[in-house]
Amino acid sequence: MNLELSPADQQFRAEVRAFIERNLPHDIREKVLTGKRLAREDYLRWHRILYERGWSAPSWPKEFGGPGWTPIQQHIFDEECGLAGAPAIIPFGVRMVAPVLMRFGSREQQEYFLPRILSGEHWWCQGYSEPGAGSDLASLKTRAERRGDVYVVNGQKTWNTLGQHADWIFCLVRTSTEGRPQEGISFLLIDMKSPGITVRPIELIDGEHEVNEIFFDNVEVPVANLVGEENRGWTYAKYLLAHERVNIARLGEAKRELRQLKRLAASRPSGGRPLIEDPRFRSAIAELEIDLLALEYTVLRVLSHESPDRDPGPVSSVLKIRGAELQQQLAELKMLALGPYALPHIPEALDFGWQGEPEGAGEWAPITGRYFNMRKTTIYGGSNEIQRNIIAQRILGL
Amino acid sequence: MDFELDTDQLLLQETLQRLLARDYTFERRREIVKSPWGFSEEFWRSLAEQGVLGVGLPEDHGGFGGPVEVMVVMEQIGRSLVLEPFLSTVVLGGGLVRDAGTPEQQSDILPAIVSGDCRMALAHHEPGARYSLDHVRTIARRRGDGFELHGRKTIVLDGAVANLLVVSAWDEAANGLSLFLLDPGTPGVERVRYRTHDGRSAADLKLEGVVVPAQRLLGPPGEGLTLLERAVDQAVAALCAEAVGAMEALNETTLEYLKSRRQFGQPIGRFQALQHRMADMYVMATQARSMSLLATGRCTDPDAVTRRRAVSAAKAFVGKAARFVGQQAVQLHGGMGISAELSVGHYFKRLTMIEMTFGDTSHHVAVVGDAIAAEAH
Numbered sequence A: 001m002n003l004e005l006s007p008a009d010q011q012f013r014a015e016v017r018a019f020i021e022r023n024l025p026h027d028i029r030e031k032v033l034t035g036k037r038l039a040r041e042d043y044l045r046w047h048r049i050l051y052e053r054g055w056s057a058p059s060w061p062k063e064f065g066g067p068g069w070t071p072i073q074q075h076i077f078d079e080e081c082g083l084a085g086a087p088a089i090i091p092f093g094v095r096m097v098a099p100v101l102m103r104f105g106s107r108e109q110q111e112y113f114l115p116r117i118l119s120g121e122h123w124w125c126q127g128y129s130e131p132g133a134g135s136d137l138a139s140l141k142t143r144a145e146r147r148g149d150v151y152v153v154n155g156q157k158t159w160n161t162l163g164q165h166a167d168w169i170f171c172l173v174r175t176s177t178e179g180r181p182q183e184g185i186s187f188l189l190i191d192m193k194s195p196g197i198t199v200r201p202i203e204l205i206d207g208e209h210e211v212n213e214i215f216f217d218n219v220e221v222p223v224a225n226l227v228g229e230e231n232r233g234w235t236y237a238k239y240l241l242a243h244e245r246v247n248i249a250r251l252g253e254a255k256r257e258l259r260q261l262k263r264l265a266a267s268r269p270s271g272g273r274p275l276i277e278d279p280r281f282r283s284a285i286a287e288l289e290i291d292l293l294a295l296e297y298t299v300l301r302v303l304s305h306e307s308p309d310r311d312p313g314p315v316s317s318v319l320k321i322r323g324a325e326l327q328q329q330l331a332e333l334k335m336l337a338l339g340p341y342a343l344p345h346i347p348e349a350l351d352f353g354w355q356g357e358p359e360g361a362g363e364w365a366p367i368t369g370r371y372f373n374m375r376k377t378t379i380y381g382g383s384n385e386i387q388r389n390i391i392a393q394r395i396l397g398l
Numbered sequence B: 001m002d003f004e005l006d007t008d009q010l011l012l013q014e015t016l017q018r019l020l021a022r023d024y025t026f027e028r029r030r031e032i033v034k035s036p037w038g039f040s041e042e043f044w045r046s047l048a049e050q051g052v053l054g055v056g057l058p059e060d061h062g063g064f065g066g067p068v069e070v071m072v073v074m075e076q077i078g079r080s081l082v083l084e085p086f087l088s089t090v091v092l093g094g095g096l097v098r099d100a101g102t103p104e105q106q107s108d109i110l111p112a113i114v115s116g117d118c119r120m121a122l123a124h125h126e127p128g129a130r131y132s133l134d135h136v137r138t139i140a141r142r143r144g145d146g147f148e149l150h151g152r153k154t155i156v157l158d159g160a161v162a163n164l165l166v167v168s169a170w171d172e173a174a175n176g177l178s179l180f181l182l183d184p185g186t187p188g189v190e191r192v193r194y195r196t197h198d199g200r201s202a203a204d205l206k207l208e209g210v211v212v213p214a215q216r217l218l219g220p221p222g223e224g225l226t227l228l229e230r231a232v233d234q235a236v237a238a239l240c241a242e243a244v245g246a247m248e249a250l251n252e253t254t255l256e257y258l259k260s261r262r263q264f265g266q267p268i269g270r271f272q273a274l275q276h277r278m279a280d281m282y283v284m285a286t287q288a289r290s291m292s293l294l295a296t297g298r299c300t301d302p303d304a305v306t307r308r309r310a311v312s313a314a315k316a317f318v319g320k321a322a323r324f325v326g327q328q329a330v331q332l333h334g335g336m337g338i339s340a341e342l343s344v345g346h347y348f349k350r351l352t353m354i355e356m357t358f359g360d361t362s363h364h365v366a367v368v369g370d371a372i373a374a375e376a377h
Helices: A007-023 A026-034 A039-051 A071-086 A092-104 A105-117 A233-248 A252-268 A277-305 A313-340 A359-379 A384-395 B007-023 B026-034 B039-050 B067-080 B085-100 B103-115 B225-262 B270-300 B304-332 B334-338 B345-356 B361-376
Strands: A124-127 A142-146 A150-161 A168-174 A187-191 A199-205 A209-222 B118-121 B139-143 B146-157 B164-171 B176-182 B190-193 B201-212
Touching: A007 A039, A007 A071, A026 A039, A026 A359, A026 B146, A071 A252, A071 A277, A092 A105, A092 A168, A092 A187, A124 A150, A124 A233, A142 A168, A150 A168, A150 A187, A150 A199, A187 A209, A187 A233, A187 B007, A233 B190, A252 A277, A252 A313, A252 B067, A252 B361, A277 A313, A277 B270, A277 B304, A313 A359, A313 A384, A313 B270, A313 B345, A359 B225, A384 B270, B007 B039, B007 B067, B067 B085, B067 B225, B067 B270, B085 B118, B085 B164, B085 B176, B103 B118, B118 B146, B146 B164, B146 B176, B164 B201, B164 B225, B176 B201, B176 B225, B225 B304, B225 B345, B270 B304, B304 B334, B304 B345, B304 B361, B334 B345
Parallel strands: A124 A168, B118 B164, B139 B164
Antiparallel strands: A142 A150, A150 A209, A168 A187, A199 A209, B139 B146, B146 B201, B164 B176, B190 B201
């Protein structure tokens, strides 16, 4: 047993840190660190910088153009990016559809799509949830009917993240109503420019536009864009979800949030003394730091004996549950640290460079909104209740 | 980075598992609990024969291994609810003699620990101290070449079965804490023994003019607090491992119960409210294991600040997990959970005592909180 990183991994961390230090554009970093809105181009600029270095797809093996990092190295990279204030890599292409294509896609699909995901030419989004199919995803109704060499897709997807920026969407669609609901689902890749697609924004409680409804009205999709076999999409979807959950702990970002929470508590006065002097608030921060440490070492245990194909199995549900809860608690404590300054809602203050009244608003404006927004973490990616079902059934055998 | 046990450590684990399966069934343990102080000389000798009492002690005195081996043993102790004073004797007493003893003290005491002849207890806690290690009113006065001790010690864990004590006292001449090796039969020592809720035992001591010769001073005079802090951090890491063993065994027992107990015509484990409870217990125990590994890896860190922060974080988390798992296991067993017949209640009691030993969760959260505030300044 040894808790220390190997000298090679320590060297790797130093290399990653130095690269980010030199290459992360200052304005993007500031936006991330201060919680300002990021534009599509901000994400893509950073993606292209990583692409030039060969690091835009940290989880990919070398044969598909990835860096071929070990799970621990990928973790180090994510952590350094999170700590430094780099924008999160948009997961839908790199971390979600790409592993499915590598495992189940045709040679043509791999050769066409993977290089474009790597370079950032294609921005992907996800078409899973529907108004009537949330946790019970297998009850989805969006239909794809085969007509010659196209599928004709009709239906509605929802809770689609950042689809307003996307070039492509991967969708679960119903191709059969025979047998169990899971057995009639297929996995389709759809060009967002196809005629018949309408993207309608959903306003969230923080007032922001992050998610969309997507309507499909007789959208024609070439049969060549079916992944794997027809009616086998559920298997691919589950494979994808397990990958989504590994990254969901988002430790680097959580550590950065904790650092900001401490800074906030040290600088916010409470009755004339710094808030951190309040033993109750101090203990709340300490408990969060301890919980985060418990999650970090659980992640490291999972990573340190993970196979290269990166499906850690149902234990990823443990990481999802705790990662989601801790992100919420961090957001909550940051809001509590503001005291009455949590009240002002100034949407313009989320724009980079905004300077306005009241005093401090520019710095604090994103915090309460983030608290509202982060309620999503225990709901998305398979709600925490669904994760508990998975643990009960697949780990505990109940 | 590597969280796996090596071959020798796995062998130690298997050896101990075999011994416990044979000699420490729940029924056998129940008999040992009925003995006056919850101690089996016979089982203690078996531990010695298997070499377990040398874990973490120097090889030239018959010992082997370090914190990881201690963790391996403590997990099994937790799984089988072992009552005998391994922590007090080997980790605390043996650890202090290993780190601070003179060559004579080491060759006198360490082989006797390994052979099972010497059973130790740490006589440190005093009324009013709660979890502070620096609250000591017992006084050591120089007398000739040696010392004379006056004071009171309470909640001396395993003090009822120990034949060698480490006593802390305020050393007036050194202006600091000093540690002393003391035979509990020394004139002037009055020992009141009692049982604890987990089937173990403890003692209170009155020390009135107890004469200790100079060669029984343990470590440099006035350096006792630093030595104790280091020893207690190692003991806390060991307790975390014990709690992990107990929690995992308790979760297994509870899971079996959920699968076998039937109500409303089906196993109660079919009910989602109970499935989610059990899933949360699993999540807590999984993370508690991670924290136990962290504590084990850091408990001998030469940097006291790093060591303390990691160990306190671990004890805080493990304490919280132990309370949650213990309470929920009782709840999931219904009335059987509070009957003394099943092991469940006994795991719950031991887990509770572990939390109350060397600082509960809120104590250790506050330690981490103070470190955070110190960083912010």
